[in-house]
Amino acid sequence: MTIEFKVPGIACGGCASAITNAIKEQYPSVLVDVDIENKTVTVHSIQDQEKIRNLIELAGYPVLK
Numbered sequence: 001m002t003i004e005f006k007v008p009g010i011a012c013g014g015c016a017s018a019i020t021n022a023i024k025e026q027y028p029s030v031l032v033d034v035d036i037e038n039k040t041v042t043v044h045s046i047q048d049q050e051k052i053r054n055l056i057e058l059a060g061y062p063v064l065k
């Protein structure tokens with residue numbers, strides 16, 4: 001299952017790393033793709049969508065609904 005989140009606060013590779021690390025800390029096996037240009041985070045995961053959304057927001061990046 002692939003989940004895509006729209007995250008307007010993504011501006012650079014540092015943001016991408018912060019988000020990727022925040023997710024992988026909790027779910028080391030998931031694949032995380034951050035598209036800096038399109039400001040999206042794509043997660044290949046069977047994990048709960050709301051939990052991953054919360055991790056992105058806890059890292060400091062609000063997610064658009």
Ligand SMILES: [Cu+2]
Nearest residue numbers: 011012014015
């Ligand atoms: Cu950044």
